[in-house]
Amino acid sequence: MNPGLLLLGFLLGMRHALESDHLAAVASLATRSRSLGETIRQGAVWGLGHTLTLFLFGAVVLVTDRLVPEQLARGLEFAVGLMLLALGLDVLRRLRRERLHIHPHRHADGTLHLHLHAREASHRHDHAHPGFPLRALVVGMMHGMAGSAALILLTLKTVQSPLTGLLYIALFGLGSMAGMAAVSTVIAIPLRLSSQRMQRLHQGLTALVGVVTLGIGGHLVWQIGMVDGLLR
DSSP: OOHHHHHHHHHHHHHHTTSHHHHHHHHHHHTTOSSHHHHHHHHHHHHHHHHHHHHHHHHHHHHHTOOOOHHHHHHHHHHHHHHHHHHHHHHHHHHHHTOEEEEEEEOTTSOEEEEEEETTGGGOOTTOOOOOOHHHHHHHHHHHHHTHHHHHHHHHHHOSSHHHHHHHHHHHHHHHHHHHHHHHHHHHHHHHHHHHHOHHHHHHHHHHHHHHHHHHHHHHHHIIIIISOTTO
């Protein structure tokens, strides 16, 4: 068993979390979070879902000694592009639904005030205890399936036994969990601060996340579907 290879798996997993489609997905998930802790948890659960499918695909390939068909791998990448389009649209839909509006309010003494509200802000409770982030798990599992082919090919070329290969994939997955939890922290801080103090900036950041996620998803769909010929 090669300790250097296993360490490489962990470090590559952390780097893997920084890929643009992963960042876009987790940033879109972060716009739904109500606290820094919830955002970090979503990032870690994304990594868990990613690890589960990598481990499943890796186990099948390493035990059966059969590679993931190229057409299937491209189809999974195409599905990730569609998923990113859906996530980006969801961010922009929620932003439109919660956009700010101003209305006057007169007190009993006749004093008139203008109140600024997010349309559904009054119905959100920051102290609520969120459940398990199933959406983040599913998104991570989709990314894990799409990224499995290249990872498994690398593993099969460098390992001497299925056990070492599985350990490599497990450490790669742990690295991706740690990396995405750290990235989620970086993404969450400006979103949380702006939501508490600067609503216009918060809306701008949220819109940026939605547009970038749409752009990355659209690029994947076009590249794989049309340029690479999946849909031809």
